[in-house]
Amino acid sequence: MNGPKLNIKAGEVYKSSIQCSELEDGTPVTIPYFVMRGLRKEPILLLNAALHGEELNGIEVITRIFEKIDPMKLYGTIVGVPIVNILAFRARNRVDPIDGKDLNRVFPGKKDGTITERMAYHFFHKFVKKATFGIDLHTGMKGHLLVPHPRIRAKKDFSPPLEHARALGTEVIFYNEGVNGMLTVEAGKEGIPIVCFEIGEAGRLNEYFINAGMKGVINFMKYFGMLKGKPEIPEKQILLRNYEEIISNRGGLFYPRVEAGSVVKKNQLIGTVRSPFTGEKHYIKAPRDCFIIGVRSQPVVRAGTAVAWIMAFEEGNILPPIRNKSLKKLPSKTVSMTKEKGIEIKE
Ligand SMILES: [Zn+2]
Incomplete structure (x- = not known):
């Protein structure tokens, strides 16, 4: 062929x-x-x-x-x-x-x-x-x-x-x-x-x-x-396994408070959805300590629209170092962010 x-x-x-x-x-x-x-x-x-x-x-x-x-x-x-x-x-x-x-x-x-x-x-x-x-x-x-x-x-x-x-x-x-x-x-x-x-x-x-x-x-x-x-x-x-969708239960405009790549503690604000008519705000919080793998970039949402994608640290682990290779090792920003927030990840 x-x-x-x-x-x-x-x-x-x-x-x-x-x-x-x-x-x-x-x-x-x-x-x-x-x-x-x-x-x-x-x-x-x-x-x-x-x-x-x-x-x-x-x-x-x-x-x-x-x-x-x-x-x-x-x-x-x-x-x-x-x-x-x-x-x-x-x-x-x-x-x-x-x-x-x-x-x-x-x-x-x-x-x-x-x-x-x-x-x-x-x-x-x-x-x-x-x-x-x-x-x-x-x-x-x-x-x-x-x-x-x-x-x-x-x-x-x-x-x-x-x-x-x-x-x-x-x-x-x-x-x-x-x-x-x-x-x-x-x-x-x-x-x-x-x-x-x-x-x-x-x-x-x-x-x-x-x-x-x-x-x-x-x-x-x-x-x-x-x-x-x-x-x-x-x-x-x-290494993180599985991801979870965080959805809005209200309609309106979504204002993210985190970025893709952020490390977030349980109950930390992920973003708000505000009604363009009543001005009422709906707060969306992290259900657990997690890594934000993705964030919604288009602001218009309905009830049920996903606004963020998260991965739980409890379902992950730090990988052992790669052996037998000459690498230029960089500091691990994500691991430093978890330490700053007091989040533990399994080694
Ligand atoms: Zn694709």
């Missing part, structure tokens, strides 16, 4: 696309890609973004990685697929609105399925299966601003390694159950570690989150020997 052209010379960059289906008017559905071949061919790092069409920060990360990295200083090959779900991207939507299927729930795809299933099939068989490992860039949904963090998705029969997620160098790593059809789960079953990396919010380009994404990818490449230099990893990384 034809895939991206990997057989290029050391130091070369090649850009092309593969065709995977056809629209009503005969327009081909393609997946555009870039390949950069360094001084060696292996390992092959797959960088992809926009499995969900309105998640833009990752597209920018991949474009900038290809601008920034000198192939003569690269050990291995980078395959970049900045927009996998080209139809959803054109529609400024999470999924293709005609097909309605979520591309990140239908892997490994179907050769003769709907357009989204066909895109999944071609991407999975032609790109994913050729990679040594990969980083799958995502953001929160529209209005959901997520702090940069990797998401490790486990299944009963499959528990992914932590190392690839840790190599991104974030303070917090999220670990919980995945569902079949997710790229990271299905690639993992094939023995290809792909780590999902969440950076920011859908529908926006934001320099802070783009830079965090770039830093994560470069750390990962340094960690696995694709670039020279020491990856910057916090001295203590925290």
